[in-house]
Amino acid sequence: EADIYQTPRYLVIGTGKKITLECSQTMGHDKMYWYQQDPGMELHLIHYSYGVNSTEKGDLSSESTVSRIRTEHFPLTLESARPSHTSQYLCASSGEGEAFFGQGTRLTVV
């Protein structure tokens, strides 16, 4: 059973609102990831962290930002949501082996 949690599971929000997607893991993993995925499509890495206070942009440019103040917590923030941000956001963590994924947040911006 994976010990990584994402909230909320679904979010419908109006254009221009600020949102934060939460991701927490209890496995003590140093590496954490945020991926963006449209239905039936490939995963795009948007943010990566390999430890506290270390974050990097991923392969896909994103207007979102992340922080890693604690090992277990890796929230993603959008300052001003737009319809183009509508997608599924997947959080994951890993040690040196397999990655564990949360159930995802499906974001719809109207």
Add this chain to the structure above:
Amino acid sequence: SQQGEEDPQALSIQEGENATMNCSYKTSINNLQWYRQNSGRGLVHLILIRSNEREKHSGRLRVTLDTSKKSSSLLITASRAADTASYFCATAPNTGTASKLTFGTGTRLQVTL
């Protein structure tokens, strides 16, 4: 750009048949992993094969790795309708603690009765 390319993009087979998916990657790796994703859910890890291994089995899954060709294959034997999902390969580069896991483009498998 994605590290891994998978083919086919989509595969439809009947229950009981075998399904083979292929993954090619670009850089040196420490290990290669396969994941499964049911529609709208997070990914679930299936199997990990290290760069010094050539073949690995887990139940009905068989994974091969050819580092000279930078490719891997996933074989699912005696497929079931419940195997219907998307399958992704992921590579971990051979570059130290800051290395990140990068996913391929995925194969959508449909198993029909």
